Amino acid sequence: MSKQKQIGMLLLLASFALVAISCSVASNKEPFFGKTVPPERNIFRYVTGDEPESLDPAISNGQPEARIYMALYDGLVEYHPKTMEPEPALAERWKPNNDSSEFKFYLRRNGRWSNGDPITANDFVYSFRRALTKETASRNAYLAYYIKYAQPFNEQKVFVRDPQTGQFLNAKDFDETTPAEPLAGSPLDSTANAEYSEPDVHLEGRPESEFHKQMHTPLRLTLPGDAKGRTKALDANPKLKAAVAGKEFVPIKAEDIGVEAIDDYTLRISLVQPGPFFVGLLAHQVFRIVPRKVVEKYGSAWTQPQHIVTCGPFKVKTWQPYDKLVVERDPMYWDAATVKLDEIHFYPMSDNPTIMNLYKVGEVDAVLNHTVPNAWLEVVRVKQDYMDGSEAAINYVLINTTQPPMNDVRVRKAFNYSIDKEAWAKWRKIVKPLTAFTPSGIFKDYPQPQGDQFNPEEGRRLLGEAGFPVIKKPDGSYSCPKFPVDQVEYIYNTQESNKAMAEWMQAQWKQNLGITVNLRNMEWRTFLNVRAKLEYKGFSRGAWGADYMDPFTFLSLFYTGGENGTGWVDPKYVAMLDEANRMLDPKKRYELLAKAEKFLIDAQPMIPIDTAATNWVKKPYVKGMYPNAGSLFPWKYVYIERDPAKWDYGVPDMTAD
Amino acid sequence: MLRFILRRLLVTIPTILVVITITWGLIKLAPGNFYSGEKRLPPAIEKAIRDKYGLDRPWYEQYGKMLWSIVRHGDFGTSLKYEGQSVNGIIRRSLPVSAAVGILAYLLALIVGITAGSIAALKQNSRWDYGSMTLAMLGISLPNFVLGPILVLIFSLSLYWLPPSRWGGFPSRNLILPVITLSAIYMAYIARLARAGMLEVLRSDYIRTARAKGLSEKDVVIKHALRGGLMPVISYTGPALAFLLTGTVVVERIFALPGLGNYFIQASLNRDEPLLIGIVAFIAITLLLMNLLVDIAYAYLDPRVRY
Numbered sequence: 003m004s005k006q007k008q009i010g011m012l013l014l015l016a017s018f019a020l021v022a023i024s025c026s027v028a029s030n031k032e033p034f035f036g037k038t039v040p041p042e043r044n045i046f047r048y049v050t051g052d053e054p055e056s057l058d059p060a061i062s063n064g065q066p067e068a069r070i071y072m073a074l075y076d077g078l079v080e081y082h083p084k085t086m087e088p089e090p091a092l093a094e095r096w097k098p099n100n101d102s103s104e105f106k107f108y109l110r111r112n113g114r115w116s117n118g119d120p121i122t123a124n125d126f127v128y129s130f131r132r133a134l135t136k137e138t139a140s141r142n143a144y145l146a147y148y149i150k151y152a153q154p155f156n157e158q159k160v161f162v163r164d165p166q167t168g169q170f171l172n173a174k175d176f177d178e179t180t181p182a183e184p185l186a187g188s189p190l191d192s193t194a195n196a197e198y199s200e201p202d203v204h205l206e207g208r209p210e211s212e213f214h215k216q217m218h219t220p221l222r223l224t225l226p227g228d229a230k231g232r233t234k235a236l237d238a239n240p241k242l243k244a245a246v247a248g249k250e251f252v253p254i255k256a257e258d259i260g261v262e263a264i265d266d267y268t269l270r271i272s273l274v275q276p277g278p279f280f281v282g283l284l285a286h287q288v289f290r291i292v293p294r295k296v297v298e299k300y301g302s303a304w305t306q307p308q309h310i311v312t313c314g315p316f317k318v319k320t321w322q323p324y325d326k327l328v329v330e331r332d333p334m335y336w337d338a339a340t341v342k343l344d345e346i347h348f349y350p351m352s353d354n355p356t357i358m359n360l361y362k363v364g365e366v367d368a369v370l371n372h373t374v375p376n377a378w379l380e381v382v383r384v385k386q387d388y389m390d391g392s393e394a395a396i397n398y399v400l401i402n403t404t405q406p407p408m409n410d411v412r413v414r415k416a417f418n419y420s421i422d423k424e425a426w427a428k429w430r431k432i433v434k435p436l437t438a439f440t441p442s443g444i445f446k447d448y449p450q451p452q453g454d455q456f457n458p459e460e461g462r463r464l465l466g467e468a469g470f471p472v473i474k475k476p477d478g479s480y481s482c483p484k485f486p487v488d489q490v491e492y493i494y495n496t497q498e499s500n501k502a503m504a505e506w507m508q509a510q511w512k513q514n515l516g517i518t519v520n521l522r523n524m525e526w527r528t529f530l531n532v533r534a535k536l537e538y539k540g541f542s543r544g545a546w547g548a549d550y551m552d553p554f555t556f557l558s559l560f561y562t563g564g565e566n567g568t569g570w571v572d573p574k575y576v577a578m579l580d581e582a583n584r585m586l587d588p589k590k591r592y593e594l595l596a597k598a599e600k601f602l603i604d605a606q607p608m609i610p611i612d613t614a615a616t617n618w619v620k621k622p623y624v625k626g627m628y629p630n631a632g633s634l635f636p637w638k639y640v641y642i643e644r645d646p647a648k649w650d651y652g653v654p655d656m657t658a659d
Numbered sequence: 660m661l662r663f664i665l666r667r668l669l670v671t672i673p674t675i676l677v678v679i680t681i682t683w684g685l686i687k688l689a690p691g692n693f694y695s696g697e698k699r700l701p702p703a704i705e706k707a708i709r710d711k712y713g714l715d716r717p718w719y720e721q722y723g724k725m726l727w728s729i730v731r732h733g734d735f736g737t738s739l740k741y742e743g744q745s746v747n748g749i750i751r752r753s754l755p756v757s758a759a760v761g762i763l764a765y766l767l768a769l770i771v772g773i774t775a776g777s778i779a780a781l782k783q784n785s786r787w788d789y790g791s792m793t794l795a796m797l798g799i800s801l802p803n804f805v806l807g808p809i810l811v812l813i814f815s816l817s818l819y820w821l822p823p824s825r826w827g828g829f830p831s832r833n834l835i836l837p838v839i840t841l842s843a844i845y846m847a848y849i850a851r852l853a854r855a856g857m858l859e860v861l862r863s864d865y866i867r868t869a870r871a872k873g874l875s876e877k878d879v880v881i882k883h884a885l886r887g888g889l890m891p892v893i894s895y896t897g898p899a900l901a902f903l904l905t906g907t908v909v910v911e912r913i914f915a916l917p918g919l920g921n922y923f924i925q926a927s928l929n930r931d932e933p934l935l936i937g938i939v940a941f942i943a944i945t946l947l948l949m950n951l952l953v954d955i956a957y958a959y960l961d962p963r964v965r966y
Contacts (some may be wrong), residue, residue: 136707139711143698156707305743324917324922351824527928530691622722
């Protein structure tokens with residue numbers, strides 16, 4: 003290539019660069035990111051994330067799907083658009099019993115499916131049983147385990163019955179750790195102190211059902227349904243083995259689950275434990291109802307657009323997978339008068355820059371959480387359409403506590419002490435430093451405990467105490483020659499922001515402890531597999547967002563052994579959580595939960611890093627949509643405002659009204 | 660000739676089976692599951708999911724069942740990730756999208772590439788030659804994941820002329836940017852191949868004879884030179900067309916198109932075994948058929964080639 007040609011090429015490249023720079027400079031002066039022309043019709047165009055796995059609310063546990071389900075299906079309660087507290091939906095009101103172990107829901111009489119059929123309590127009974135049936139393979143079934151016998155039914159366990167007397171064996175006779183039983187001791191109807199204390203006029207004179215009486219008998223013993231598992235369980239407990247001899251095994255049926263339609267419009271749910279938070283859980287997708295007739299007729303094809311019947315504010319109009327899902331206002335919906343949008347177009351997309359481009363040119367009106375790429379934050383954060391709210395989500399670092407040197411709590415603490423989380427939060431810009439395991443400032447009145455603050459001096463001391471003295475070198479830096487660096491690493495799944503966090507941690511440990519931890523990135527599903535099976539040494543990236551608005555959704559990550567990715571399990575911690583959940587007084591319960599949380603952070607099976615913040619954008623003309631802590635939006639309140647005077651300039655007012 | 664085609668078709672079958680088997684083996688070896696998430700599922704629920712899709716059956720049973728269903732019914736089964744969606748249905752739905760973009764890009768690449776290459780050859784060492792070859796060099800060295808965003812930046816984000824992404828049906832303005840992005844590299848290759856081929860042919864004896872016979876330059880180029888000069892282009896564009904038809908991962912992702920390429924990448928990230936096998940098999944079949952077509956076209960264009 004001649005010199006002239008080379009100069010020509012350079013000029014060409016330079017002009018590309020100029021265009022790029024000029025447009026980013028131009029957009030800096032604008033109050034909003036990109037165009038702000040409302041769509042012509044009352045149509046809301048939203049990027050909800052990955053392609054939905056299914057339109058069946060029992061199947062998927064993803065958040066992109068959750069938002070679609072909220073448009074299509076209704077439940078007993080719905081999230082409040084700002085606070086995410088439960089507010090009445092298909093249940094007009096509800097009553098807990100004295101210890102919140104049993105709830106009565108009073109359904110509204112004008113609930114209808116999109117095909118016009120009335121919604122009754124039986125639809126809830128069917129949907130709950132279906133979600134818990136093994137063949138449905140619902141990823142979320144575990145959220146319904148609080149319901150009496152839901153877990154053993156989902157696990158296909160059996161009751162044990164004496165063929166002579168017809169009596170079932172009870173759990174508490176064989177296992178002291180069985181929680182105290184709330185229902186067995188309490189009267190059948192103990193709703194006196196409830197919020198709605200008027201008597202159930204419509205139920206008066208009706209005899210108590212056999213089912214309800216049975217729910218108030220002591221918790222039955224359950225054993226694994228397969229012979230192999232059962233033999234194992236029996237061999238472990240000789241007393242049990244002796245008692246079971248000569249008895250028959252009765253498979254647990256869907257009808258045994260603690261859900262009962264008292265009449266067409268009254269539903270009773272009996273729990274296995276007190277559940278003051280239970281109503282808040284019921285807005286979750288797994289508790290939203292599906293149409294029995296359609297599901298039974300079409301099987302897994304029932305969600306196809308030509309068959310599907312729904313019960314939410316919107317119904318399916320067209321569905322082109324990987325392209326768009328169009329839902330339209332459902333005139334049958336009980337609260338159709340509140341619904342303001344004609345249609346919502348959900349676009350399944352996962353590439354963040356592509357999504358943001360679409361937003362900028364005004365082809366979508368809002369995007370899902372965590373869509374603004376790190377490199378764009380500087381430009382987008384200052385715009386008035388950036389939605390910066392507290393998020394019920396945390397970032398943390400898991401530690402494989404099963405191998406030395408990380409099985410020593412002093413070593414784990416040393417690594418925690420030597421991370422300056424304040425500095426991290428300042429650098430990351432949108433997060434808040436965290437020393438505990440629940441997100442800060444999310445759960446009102448929760449006395450969140452404080453963990454250890456940044457203290458590299460203490461970290462070095464503890465490391466020395468554990469047998470790895472940290473030496474200060476003449477140039478002021480540290481080294482820890484005895485520490486087996488080949489026994490630790492930091493793994494994360496390949497993503498720009500995870501990499502940034504990994505490098506930050508690496509630098510902190512290098513600077514404060516003189517230890518260089520190797521980083522290893524891997525593809526998402528490989529990463530999950532390695533972490534779950536504890537095939538990593540040292541540290542792993544972790545993050546969790548709330549399933550429901552209660553600290554327990556975080557604390558329960560360490561409730562069951564082996565599944566939390568750290569190998570840490572402590573029966574004491576489990577007992578503390580159980581005790582807290584038995585508390586009737588919400589304040590006392592929160593105190594005990596906080597105590598358990600303190601216990602957890604002292605054991606340090608993980609290093610808390612930050613409370614996440616929402617990170618998305620919506621056009622100023624989109625009203626009724628708030629950056630709430632779970633990024634879940636009740637769509638019936640969302641509307642397009644055409645008068646610029648009424649637009650949202652900045653984050654809309656989040657105080658509940 | 661017919662025998663040749665039949666023989667080639669017969670070889671195709673074991674090739675596809677090998678491809679399917681290797682894909683199946685690789686995805687079985689890959690760590691992770693389609694259902695795994697940030698919080699590990701309780702063991703009972705994991706088991707329910709595995710039982711539902713028969714993932715805990717012995718490997719030979721799973722392999723045999725999959726192969727039988729494919730051979731016997733041409734049915735690749737149901738996607739694991741996308742509940743209730745058949746793999747065949749997904750391919751049927753996404754192929755037109757990929758094909759629309761691919762064929763347009765192919766035509767654009769052929770027209771622009773051959774024209775530019777021929778002009779460059781005919782006017783060797785002229786400004787035209789240098790100009791088009793510089794662009795071709797740029798086209799080859801600029802990967803589509805760079806070119807795509809640059810085009811979007813200019814024509815969508817700055818000028819607001821064209822939509823930056825998404826499928827808008829056929830035909831629509833949404834197609835313009837992906838088609839240009841996709842065709843750039845093919846265009847560049849074709850231009851270079853056409854130039855080289857033409858240069859060689861233009862110097863050959865039969866062209867000199869044609870000129871000596873007093874044919875017009877137009878006739879010499881179009882009737883004689885192009886036919887021989889484009890041979891290298893043909894052998895390149897056959898497999899290229901197969902890849903273009905079956906979707907291109909990067910372009911479909913940048914422009915969020917619901918095509919095969921997008922499904923392909925998602926299926927492997929999701930460990931969606933039936934979907935991945937279906938797409939791989941489909942791409943393999945298309946590729947083999949396109950190669951066969953190239954061979955036939957060769958025989959037709961060059962009388963010296965006989966099978």
